[in-house]
Amino acid sequence: MSDSHLNIKPAGGWGALKSSAKFIINADVFKTSKALLNLNQVDGFDCPGCAWPDPDEKDRAMNEYCENGVKAIAFETTKKRASLELFKEKTVTQLNELDVFTITNQGRLTEPLVYNRQTDKYEAISWQKAFYTVGKHLKNLPSPDDAIFYTSGRTSNEAAFLYQLMGRMIGTNNFPDCSNMCHESSGVGMSESIGIGKGTVDLADFHKAELIMIFGQNPGTNHPRMLSELKEASKRGAKIVSINPLKEAGLVSFVHPQDIAQMITNVATPISTNYYQVKMGSDMALVQAIIKYILEEHSDTLDTSFINEHTAGFEEYKEEILSLSWDVLIEQSSVTMEEIIEIAELYVKSDKTICCWAMGLTQHQHGVASIEEVMNLLLLKGNIGKEGAGACPVRGHSNVQGDRTVGISEAPKEEFLQKIDSVFDFVSPRSHGYDVVHAIKAMNKEQNKVFIGLGGNFADAAPDTKMTYEALQNCALTVHISTHLNKSHLICGNEALILPCLGRTELDIQKNGVQRVTVEDSMSMVHGSKGKNIPITRDIKSEPAIIAGIADAALGNKKVDFIDLISDYGKIREKIEAVLPEFNAYNEEIKKPGGFELYNSAKNRVWETPTKKANFLINKVPSLNIEENHLILMTLRSHDQFNTTVYGMNDRYRGIENKRKLIFLNENDINKLGFKNGDKVDIQSHSKDKIKREVFGFEIISYDIKEGCSAAYFPEATPLVSIEHFDKKSFTPSYKFIDITLVKSK
Known part of the structure; x- marks a missing residue:
């Protein structure tokens, strides 16, 4: 193993402070500073960035935030406005x-907007008329399955629960979400293996692990607060193994x-x-x-x-491996x-091993x-529960x-649907809905669908x-609920609406006073989030x-009074508790500092699988061979980026300044x-459907x-x-394995 990676400049440090200061200065300094004092605090609001958990109150x-948290807050508290003036000046084409x-x-969106196809511009529309427009389309659908309800991962539990309830009352399970494009494979693989699609560790486990294995993850950019735990683990002598294509x-x-x-x-801490x-x-x-080596040499x-006691299928798996x-291999x-x-x-020498992974x-x-093989590795030494x-x-x-x-799933469990039906007195649909891949195919094939995006940039x-x-352009109506302008707003259906919403930093005041929402982090902790800043205008809603408003326009209030539910979000949480018993005493539990932990069956060595055991699962080794002079491409974020939100044009850790159209290559290649x-090169991908896909003018960057x-x-x-390139079980697209060739740009 080479130690050449030790020459790379450390993450964090003065560069992180300088970068944070730059973003604060370029935003609203007062609002940003005020927000940062409340970020990830017990009575404050949850960072709209990653899902890394918060330490206990005493710790x-x-x-309690990182450089990327600063960027997210500065982005939300910016003085810039994507107001009506912008849309008067520029067409959607421009x-x-x-x-x-x-x-x-x-900048921030300031009022509801409707697309005028004749002028190719967005114009102002009242909230009442916007809700009426969406409601009219939803009521007049030829089939309930012509509605598609997309969800972003920044959406709160309360909003997500109302959203899925509205969709199921309309009659569809079409709930594609951002998880379909990222960790769906984790959920499917872990559920088949140990009966639950969630992680089985908490922060305390990182303090005791002897070995931490990190697969396909870049915490310095994507989950910077994780570095604090890795730093402490390194200092106390834990082994940390990183497995990744890039340094x-x-x-x-x-x-x-x-x-x-x-x-x-x-002086940096080695990770x-x-x-x-x-x-x-x-x-x-x-x-x-x-695993094969362990079975042969260290059984x-x-x-x-x-x-x-706890597993099934070991002998068959052992024979296969x-x-x-x-x-x-x-x-x-x-x-x-x-x-x-x-x-x-x-791995053999460690009695306590954590395996971490991402995209x-x-x-x-x-x-x-791949996830199931990681689970097989953990099961060998009882490293679950x-x-x-x-x-x-x-x-x-x-x-x-x-x-x-809380229910955003295109394939909900029957138990969940039965509880929804019982609590709200209607019969929800049973057929599975569209995930992201199948939603795109359906919209592409058939006109007149309604697409609603709750956050995100689909x-x-x-x-x-x-x-x-x-x-999207094939749809009868596209609706986007967002804080900022993004590309999705400019890819319009026959009719299109932009509905601006509050950010996490902002006060949410409803009929019964100031509200808080709740979120669940990567380690199943549920806690409250309450913004402190005054909203940027009175014309945005939570x-x-x-x-x-949409549900009331589409469904009325005979079965469910949605308007009453939002008068006090505690009422929504009472309904969540009625449907999902693990949220017992929900409104009381979120008053506790740090919130409460949801029950995790596998963590307690209860296996909710058909075998009632944790399963060793057999998978065939995939062939990753490609043709001569082809390369494998992965898509990734820059350091000044969160998902599709680009805060800046730099990628400090990789030495990139003021550019994004580039491709990292090994010097030998x-x-x-x-x-x-x-x-400068043009990139063409090669797929089984033989469709030519190209991007142009990417600069070659020699990289490790x-x-x-x-x-x-x-x-x-x-x-x-x-x-057409996706996992056949999770339907997650293959963003990390794209067969490409390069030609010099003309």
């Missing part, structure tokens, strides 16, 4: 010519910006004790190779009592036998299988897990950009209020393909990335992702 810092950074940085600063070393002594000395660069998609074969270290060819894992042995020996594992055609050990899928959006818990986040744009660092691999930012590279 919580006054500045706005569509702008790049993603310029579009998203027009990433946050996986190498870290200077905590809030550690005064460390900032003065500028990864072992760093292995692998080809994209090869993690599954690597885990199988590790005496298995937790046989756990395996016998032992039958695999070492030559195939080494080739497909893209590492050496020596490296496989190194990792396996670390690098899930966004593949074999995403579910054990202190200091477990599975940790690190989710990227602040309430993506909570939305799923047009830029979804795969196969050209097809996604055409799908997400629950907007949903209630650059030379082999006859290019030079800095050349595994040979044969490449990386480019989304959404600029998203047009290369085929709608």
Whole structure:
């Protein structure tokens, strides 16, 4: 294993402070500073960024946020406004010519808008008329399944619950959400393995783990507060193994910006004790190779009592793994036998192991299988339901897990539907609805559908950009509930509405006073979130209020009085509690500092699977071979980016300034393909549907990335992702394995 990664500059440090200060100064300094004092505090509001959990109250810092949290808050408290004046000045066609950074940085939306197709401009519309327009379309649908209700992971539990209730009362389970595009493979794979699609660890487990394995994740950019836990684990001697195609600063070393002594000395804490660069998609074969070595050489270290008492399928799985060819595993894992042995020996010596992962594992055609192999590895030594050990899928959006818990799912469980029917006295639909991939296909195939986006930026986040744009434009009505202008607002259906909503930092005042919403983090903790800032205008509404307005216009109040429910969000929580028993005493529990933890069956070694055991699951090794002179491309974020929201044009940890149309390549690949660092190239992807997908004018950047691999930012590279390349169980698109070729730009 090479130690060359130790030469990469540390994450955090003075660079993080300078960057944070720049974003605060460029926003509303007073509002931003006030908001930051309340960010992730007990009586404050939850960061709209990642879903990393907050420490206990006694361990919580006054500045309990990271650089990217500052960017998110500065973005929300900006002085810029995407007001009616902008739309009077520019047509939708003109706005569509702008790049993603310029579009998203027009500022906060200030009033409801309706698209005028004749003038190609958005115009003002009253809330009453906007609700009437949506209600009219929903009431006149040829079929309830012609409505598609998309959800972003920033949506609160209260808003998400009302949203799914409205959709099911209309008669559909069409609830595609951002999880379909990211951690759906985690949910499916973990559910098949251990009976629940959620992580089984909490922060206390990180304090006790002997080994932390990190697969396909870049915490320095995507989950920076996680670095605090990794730093402390490293200092107390835990082994940290990182497995990733690129060398990433946050996986190498870290200077905590809030550690005064460390900032003065500028001495970084090493994070990864072992760093292995692998080809994209090869993690599954690597885990199988590790398991094969353990079964062959260290079978005496298995937790046989756990395996016998708590698992099913071990003997069949063992037979399958032992039958695999070492030559195939080494080739497909893209590492050496020596490296496989190194990792396996670390796992064998650890009695308490946590496995963490993110999109690098899930966004593949074999995403579910990859997760199941990680679970198989954990089960070998009883690392589920054990202190200091477990599975940790690190989710990227602040309430993506909570939305799923309260009913945002295209494939709801029968038990949930029965409770909904009982509590609200109607019969909800039973047929499964559309996930993201199938929603795009349905909209593309049939006209006159209604698409409602509760947050997010569907047009830029979804795969196969050209097809996604055409799908949205094919709709009778598109509706977007948002804080800021984004690309989705400019890809209009026959009719289109933009409905501006409150941000997390802002006071939410309803009939019965100031309200709080609730969210669920990656570790199943549910807590309150209450903004403090005065809303930017009186013409914006909360997400629950907007949903209630639409529901009232579409359904009336005979079965459910949505308007009454939003008068006090405690009423919504009472309904959630009635449907979902795990939210027992919901309104009382969220008054506790830090909130409360939802019951996790696997964490308690209760296995809600058909076998009533944790399952060892067999998966075939995928072939990742591509043609000569082809490369594998993955899409990723820059450091100045959260999902499709681009805060700035820099990517500090990777040394990039003021540009985004670029492709990271290994120096050997650059030379082999006859290019030079800095050349501009056009990129073409190759898929089984034979459709030509291209992007143009990307600058080559020589980078420390595994040979044969490449990386480019989304959404600029998203047009290369085929709608036909997805996991067959989770339907998650393959954003992390795109077969490409390059030609020099003309």
